Amino acid sequence: MATGTDQAVGFGLVAVSLIIFTYYTTWVILLPFIDSQHVIHKYFLPRAYAVLLPLAAGLLLLLFVGLFITYVMLKSQKITKKAQ
Template sequence: MATGTDQVVGLGLVALSLIIFTYYTAWVILLPFIDSQHVIHKYFLPRAYAIAIPLAAGHLLLLFVGIFITYVMLKNQNDTKKTQ
């Protein structure tokens, strides 16, 4: 069942998503209420990136999925042509 490395990778994925979740929450929800001179602002990028990065990531994901599907379908077409 769950072998050692698989379990580590799974835990890693969960940990990574938790870290991203807390960081992003702090960035977007808490930070606007903290004084703009506070040192904590040094640890975060300008807020515009809070929109830009997820948007870019979403586009990349869609692009990747799109390329994958077209690749598979094109390959399929070629295969059926060959067999005919």
């Protein structure tokens, strides 16, 4: 059973994810259909970042997953060598 702290953290993570999803969806899908002189455009980064930011995040994710897998494999080899 989750404690109150766990539930609060989970709720916070869901809320942040929802805000990011809404912002990105508005930025990428809706903003191109709004007139470029509209005031809403000042709240968003240039469109080039709409591709670059997720690309950078994906590359960082792959980097950390690769580092984690490498760490686990090396640690597993050390344990196997000690057992022999």
